[in-house]
Amino acid sequence: MAAVMPVPAASRVLMSGNEAVARAVWEAGVKVAAAYPGTPATEMLEVVSTYPDVYAEWSVNEKVSLEVAIGAAYAGSRAFCCMKHVGLNVASDALMTLTLTGVVGGLVIAVADDVGLSSSQNEQDSRYWGRFAHLPVFEPADSQEAYAMTLAAYELSEKFQVPVILRLTTRICHVKALVTVGERTPHTGAGFAKNPARFVMVPGNAGKRIPLMFQRDGELRAVAESSALNFVEAGGDRRIGFIVSGPAYMHVKEAFPDAPVLKLGFSHPAPFGMCREFAAGVERVVVVEEVEPLLETELKAQGLAVIGKDVLPLQGELSPAVLKPAIARLLGESVPESASTAAPAPIFPRPPTMCVACPHLGVYYTLSQVRNLNISGDIGCYTLGAGHPWNALDTCVSMGASMGVALGMDKGRGEADKDKRVVAVIGDSTFLHMGMQGLVDMVYNRGNVTVLLLDNRAVGMTGGQNNPGNGRDIHGGEAPRVDFVALVKALGVKEERVHKVDPYQLPVLFKTIRDEVKVPEVSVIITDQPCVLTQDYRRQPAYAVTEDKCTGCGNCIDVGCPAIHVTRRGKETKASGREVDLAFVRIESSVCTGCGLCLQPCAPKAIEPWVPASPLRLVKEGAPA
Structure with missing residues (x-):
């Protein structure tokens, strides 16, 4: 990423929430920042790394990144850690003890929840960690608040010597808004002061820290009651009052501009006194929160008759299109029609797929040709191998x-699976993140699994970030x-069972996989492109299809490269009388990178080097000569 241009103090800059958080981290005088890439949180550390005077690193996983930040905070320096929601699951082991030791220098943990599942395997609500770990939670509603709350979080963190969770969502992370920024305020750490009773969490020491944690809870709740991050906006229509946090605040204001709103930016510990006072001034209270009914449940436990997930969905964003009909039904009004009643235009489906010439294409093409496999997958670009x-x-x-999972499939195979071979697929960054332990376990327990370690020298799914493998x-x-x-040899895999292959060489890849799945022990095939x-x-x-030679067999389509297009379909009747489908194709030469994958399954040799028709076509399509 290019270096960030200097921005004068009090300038208004168009920033995403991720960029705004990164700017505030720099301004707050943070010395150490660490993360593992994960959408929608990735850009925070990418931007932080471009600012001067901050040590930034891609850690091998979220637990390590948090531990790096903890060490810096113990030493009195301000530290920052960011991750997506599932990343905090990985970091939670350290988090749950950190709440007992506390910090010295300020520590902010930015967690990006993927509300709406744009790029995640679940839609968990990270606000639970604030309750579970007894930590304060801030919830910005836009980029300006993301910036301001990050600065405020450092002040709170150091005042109470507690890490602060900054809970973002995909909408906050990626939507841009104007942000008024300032300048960096230097912060010098005092250094690490040895204090085993606080920082060595053996049972005897930890037990003495627990009462301090509960005492801190009460103090933080009192601060939340008077915090400027929590405020009431009066409205003329008092039939419904909304208690809301995060980006849902913007949706409520758009849908019901005349309704009273209690906006919680410092949402945990919840300011029950403010909520009770607000509820007394309206006829009914609706709690609008994405995605779980956390605050709703807490307020009901306080004896407040609030409404929430009784009428609102338990998943996805609470946009005006969701809020308006739900509240209309609650009020007994007619449900408003959608703004657009016209039927949507038919669009050819475009499911997610791998890139043109992706080195994973050959792997999955080969796996699709090898029969009798159970294939255990992982998180990364190669997850797309599940698709068409x-x-x-x-x-x-x-x-x-x-x-x-692959080892469990092997050990737990039933009668129907007794003859099936088990394959595990994992990427380079994911293997370093959390796969090494699984391979050690597999070797130690004598599994019968073939591991495909797909080394593409990048954290591909999140934008090609660097990692220790490149x-x-x-x-x-x-x-x-x-x-x-x-x-992998050091982890116990036998030398003769470790193979490194070029994933663009399909015959070699096919033979290696076919041979290794027959071996009743752990083997590892590393693809390295x-x-x-x-x-x-x-x-x-680039390559092109010679139409006169193309028989329409469609073998090249099975590779799955997006540069290959079906131009027309047809049918052919075989001598046996069986009718078969044909698919005649062309290659988009402007995007073809010449990897040669499609050549190998093409029986009639109809794919040949592309020769541009004229210099003009070459310029227009931008294809290589």
């Missing part, structure tokens, strides 16, 4: 789960590179 045309992924649970740090500078062959969107990829001259 490959249909070559059977499970996907969490980061690194392919390893343990030899570059967060700034693109040279860094030690993990040798995956040496690593870079992601096509990174600087490591080397584009080759």
Whole structure:
């Protein structure tokens, strides 16, 4: 990422929520920032890394990133850690003890919840961690609040020596708004002061810290009651009053501009006194929160007759289109019609797929050709192998789960699976994140699993970030590179069972997979070609289909490359009388990178190097010569 241009104090800048948080982190004098990439949180650390005077790193997983931030905060420096919602699950082991030790320098943990499931395997609500870990939670509603609340979180963190959770959602992370920014305020850490009774959490020490945690809860609730981050907006229509937090506040204001609203930016510990006073001034109270009824449940426990998920959905964003009919039904009014009653225009479906020439294409094409497999998948670009045309992924649970799930499939196989071979698929970054432990377990317990370790030298799904497997740090500078062959051998895989193959060489890949799944022990096949969107990829001259040679067999389509298009379909009657479908194709030469995957299954050799018809066509399509 390019360096951030200097922005004068009090300037108004168009920023996403992620950018606004990063700016505030820099202004707050943070010294150490760490994260593992994960949509929608990724850009926070990417932007932080461009500011001067901040040490920033991509950690191997979220737990390590939080532990790095904890160490800096113990040393008195301000620290920052960010992750997506499922990442906090990984970091929670450290989090649940951190709440007892507390911090010295301010520590803010930004957690981005993927409300609406734009790029995640679940839609969990990270506000639970505030309750579970007894930590304050701030919930911004737009980019300006994301900026301001980050600065406020550092002040609160240091005053109470407690980490603060900044809970964002996809809408806050990615939508841009004008933000008034300032300048950096230097913050110098005092250094680490040895105090084993506080920082060494053996049972005897931890037990003494628990009463302090509960005492802190009460103090923080008192602060929330008077915090400027929580405020009431009066309205003329007092039939319904809304208690709301996060981006849902914007939706409520758009849908019901004349309704009273209690807006909670400091949402945990909840200011019950403010809520009770607000409820007394309206006929009915609706709690609008994404996605779980946390505050609603707490207020009901306080004896307040509030309404929430009785009328609102338990998943997805609470947009005006969702709120208006729900509240209309609650009031006994006619449900408003949608703004647009016209039928949507038919659109050809475009499911997510891999990139043109992606090195994973050959892997999944090959897996789709090998029969009698159970394939355990993982989190990354290669999760798309579950889709058309490959249909070559059977499970996907969490980061690194392919390893343990595959071992469980092996050990728990029933009569119907006794002859099936088990394959685990995992990417390089995911393997370093949480897959190594699974491989150790697999070797130790003598599993019968073939592991496909797809090394594309990037954290591909989140934008091609660097990791320890590609030899570059967060700034693109040279860094030690993990040798995956040496690593898996060190984890116990026999040397003869470790193979490194080029995923663009389909015959070699097919033979290696076919041979290894027959071996009744752990084997690892490492594919080693870079992601096509990174600087490591080397584009080759493009290919085209020679129409006169194309028989319409459609074998090239099964590779799944998006550069291949069906131009027309037909049918052919075989000598046996059986009618077969034909698909005549063309290659979009302007995007073809010349990887050669489609050539290999093409029986009539109809795919040949592309020759531009004229210099004008070459310029227009931007294809290689």
